[in-house]
Amino acid sequence: MSARDDLRPTARIAGHPIHVMLVPVPITCFVGTLLTDITYWRTAEMMWADFSAWLVTVGVIMGFLAAIAGLTDFLGNRRIRARPPAWPHAIGNAVVLVLATLNMLIHTRDAWTSVVPWGLILSAAVVLVLLFTGWMGWSMIYRHGVGVAER
Secondary structure, eight states: OOTGGGGOOSSEETTEEHHHHHTHHHHHHHHHHHHHHHHHHHHOOHHHHHHHHHHHHHHHHHHHHHHHHHHHHHHHOHHHHTSTTHHHHHHHHHHHHHHHHHHHHHTTSOHHHHHTTHHHHHHHHHHHHHHHHHHHHHHHHHTTOTTOOOO
8 A cells, every 4th residue: 555545535436536526516616606797797687697696506506515525535534634735725615615605695686786796706705715725626636646546
């Protein structure tokens, strides 16, 4: 057993890490929410506010599923928790889920008030925090070897 085998994720399907499989969906949805919020703000076309509401809702649902898998990995392996980017990644993603859930609730309002100003501000904040947590996640995989299988 190599040192990298000790950094394998706990939540896996056929050896593939579940967290890594799920995270692209909420990331895409949250970035899409920001883009559709900006488009609605500039055009006042109701369709874009509807897109934002759906995107943020799907992002939150899939984000919580990804968080469960990530938390399983985080709590299930003390060597993963010991890596320097692990805590900032976990705490940052918890902040993302709190902000995104609040944003989802804001987006239940009527069109203009669902986006301007708080929906747009929260969407931008979520994406900014995601840039940081994505960097930390990348570092865990490519610098620290978390979840990387050796052949």
